Amino acid sequence: MSYNPIELMACVASRLLRDARSVFVGTGLPMVAAVLAQRLHAPDLLIVFEAGGIGPQVPTVPISVGDSRTFHRAVMATSMDYVMSIAQLGFVEYGFLGAAQIDPYGNLNTTVIGPHERPRVRLPGSGGANDVGSLCWRTIILMRHERRRFVESLDFLTTPGYLTGPGARERVGLPADTGPYRVITQLAVLGFDEETKRMKLLSLHPGVSMEEVMENTGFELIIPEEVSTTQPPTEEELRLLRGEIDPAGIVIGRAS
Amino acid sequence: MSYNPIELMACVASRLLRDARSVFVGTGLPMVAAVLAQRLHAPDLLIVFEAGGIGPQVPTVPISVGDSRTFHRAVMATSMDYVMSIAQLGFVEYGFLGAAQIDPYGNLNTTVIGPHERPRVRLPGSGGANDVGSLCWRTIILMRHERRRFVESLDFLTTPGYLTGPGARERVGLPADTGPYRVITQLAVLGFDEETKRMKLLSLHPGVSMEEVMENTGFELIIPEEVSTTQPPTEEELRLLRGEIDPAGIVIGRAS
Amino acid sequence: MLYEGEGELLGWMDPDEARRWMARKPLELIDKRMPLSEAITRFARDGDYFALGGFGHVRVSMAAIYEMIRQRRRRMAIAAKTAVHDVDVLIASGVVDRVDCAYAFGHELRGLSPAGRRAVEGGRVRVVAEISNAGFQWRFKAAAMGLPWLPTRVMLGTDTLRRSSARVVEDPFTGRPICLIPACYPDFAVIHVHRCDKYGNAQIDGITIEDVELARAAKRLIITTEEIIPGEEIRRHPDRTAIPYFLVDAVCEVRYGCHPGNMPGLYYFDEEHIAEWLRMSRTDEGVEEYLDRYVYSVEGFEEYIQLIGGKEKMEYLRRLEMLQAELRAP
């Protein structure tokens, strides 16, 4: 069964989410991945929205992180203070992030391209990204794999990854034992080396070559001896995605 | 019309409360004084309870600062955090306090008589008193005038008055321009000298002599040239107190 | 640092340690209903430092307290936020030997607590730290926010500060002293609520006092509830949820669970019973008699409710609450 890269990314992301854990989701792909996980293997995955919705039963994909779908038949509809506080207290395991730029340590830029005073491109800024990247136990980054996005040095460090390497997060006062967990792109799944905290290739998506990944990465990637191939979406996953979770194709696009 | 000392204290306290201001009340006498003020000259006096009740229309005198009467038909039933926060933000003008001991600067003890480790008398502790004494603009102290209670030096400084004198509150970090405003006893009304911040006699209750006050005060009181006589309760005040506000005499006692 | 309080610091955890603890709480929607006796056996341990929801005699889980006494817990320390009957019977029965004190040993308008005072003045019970009411709830708030402390402008310049566990620093924004109140994570808390579902999603009517914060601060959380409602009801009004299920370890249905206290909207204080306790607790013998009659010799809370006057009494207290009856002040 054919699928598009967005569908594959949604499936890979959803498989990372363990049951009976909690996840901060934004709109779009993260939301789709979280609902897919709930339908398939993580019925007790607790979905948390930064604007105050906790544990909703979303009827349709929300358009905004604060819209009424984010607390539809929820366990609790509360405040950003409440949600960010429980995240700071360690209750939120996973967080999804996107970015315009990423560096080898998983630090992210969503603020500016070019100088801050007079940017070439002004992006939205942190939003909740810095909070998610600071407070969740493990963040999962979803972004396009392009050379101009995977850079050695960010134009602006909006959201902390591993900063300058091992121990750096703890040294600046961020919560212990937290940090980026996976980077999922249209080409591959990447993780971070235990020792150096630098980005490491984990699996190539079907049909993607190692060269293609390296060409699209602007820094030196750690390549382990064994690189597996990403499991393609199952029929069940695709059926749910297209038939139930995002039938209008708002996020995953129209069938490829 | 005859009256008892508690009734007089309630009337004096109520007259201090200006309309369209806010007051932190406890149970008992403060509550009665605040409701009397609302009925007579301060219909828009905003009553605030530390446990979360704001602007109630109390049907009967509450027994506890947190009981259901404290938010009966209230403007808001919220949390202690909310109420204490708005007090810290300057929204609460008056606060009522009682104490086992008071010193010349209006500092109060409600914690222990004797050493802290092994007290001769263990009292309840601060409760909300320290908060009221720290955060309200003006506190009004209601207590019995006795030599063992009006002391040069407290066994324990639970709640700040003017501490050691002018500027002391500001120096330790308490909010500026705050502090004790009046002390109302069964004998007299007292205030604080602008310059020294020491306690000063303002008026003697009808039939009370200067000597009686001095005998019952364990420190040197500032006696101004003119000491007035406290206005006795009016018939209207007594009618409201006995007939409507505390008909069972829970606070004011049975008719004297 | 400008100043450091001498009070014993109970319940504090490094925020990283607190995060590790909270991350272990199960997030499954599992049925947590159990008898109160089981909840106390499993989650309230000898030596624990604990806190009770509510305020004074209002919405305090007396049922849990009587059960702790019945199970003869010992060497416990209580967060006496605004503790009255609760701390009084817990001290008198020998459960509590340390008090972390904002307000205790008094019954508000009703006067001082003979039993509690006797214990402190006699040295059987120690007050390990003083704090104010606002200070205590901000200790829970700091914990609820995953912070090591919160700044505040109370307590400064007093012996309350000296006997507290707070610290004073120079504020880097104003240049003036500011008081830092340490977070407080009790080993367990019991919060009595109006209704919750079997997972622990709870609603509270009226003021929430400091329970929204305490629920997040507690390392283990027992909910006692007047009523268990379907989860559907919770999801119909998610903005009414005061405590979400994932904070909760046990759900115990105990009707009238805060008697002789006031459960807003449901029943008012039982002044007769409180007066009986205040009278009996004037002597150690009276305390024993009270505990024998109302705690040790009964199976559980339902039997206790029978003893204090049963349905008829509770109906009177309901009418009192609804302003349909006159208060019979003893």
Place this chain on the structure above:
Amino acid sequence: MLYEGEGELLGWMDPDEARRWMARKPLELIDKRMPLSEAITRFARDGDYFALGGFGHVRVSMAAIYEMIRQRRRRMAIAAKTAVHDVDVLIASGVVDRVDCAYAFGHELRGLSPAGRRAVEGGRVRVVAEISNAGFQWRFKAAAMGLPWLPTRVMLGTDTLRRSSARVVEDPFTGRPICLIPACYPDFAVIHVHRCDKYGNAQIDGITIEDVELARAAKRLIITTEEIIPGEEIRRHPDRTAIPYFLVDAVCEVRYGCHPGNMPGLYYFDEEHIAEWLRMSRTDEGVEEYLDRYVYSVEGFEEYIQLIGGKEKMEYLRRLEMLQAELRAP
């Protein structure tokens, strides 16, 4: 102090100064109803630093924004907590020239904002400070608590911190660095609510986002409301009050006041209208055309609602909200 952010510190007041301001707010129960145009004239001034309640396109008082544009306010600075359509039209119309930024220049899923980006990239508008979403609401929380700042564990180690107005100190309890976020007291705020009484006691259905805090932080507060209800209704359910009257300076009844945004329970996003703006705002000429059509040439919000499709359109958006209609995504 370990570190000091370089961002411009807007909206901060010394807590003593803030107390003096708040103490002047009138506590009378007075009728504060007035036309929105009057409220904006009286309480929203050229040069002010302001914040809007809600989040993104959700429960934001668009009516107040259009009125500010109509009254041609200038040189304003916005607290862009999570600003989308609001900041976009305010920048495009020349009202706002400084942005205190957590999130702006984007329309969430819908992409970036052409007008807002053009203004920043062209130098017409300056971003004076960066912060995170949690950080911004904690700035309001600090103000709401009467504190100079609140500690937090976000922003540390990043350029977001460097461009913020936060400071880092060594935590006297843990010995590790901790980030202090300065309080924020906007000159005024506008919060759109489901219902309130004529005094300003307001209820919000669903998530409150950061409005319970912002309401206390704002030096002047305008409430726009879908509906005005009797004070009796407020007093019947005091635990539903999100904003008490004494924080409020003006009450303006504006039905559909957050169109084209989502008012939870009442109406969903008007994606057609948002798309129209995003399309037209690609050029300065398009912006002028949009503002002429929907803002300058109309008397007020009721006329605007007629223009965007009137009762029929709002009925469709209501059905969309109630899941009774299909989203016509443009």
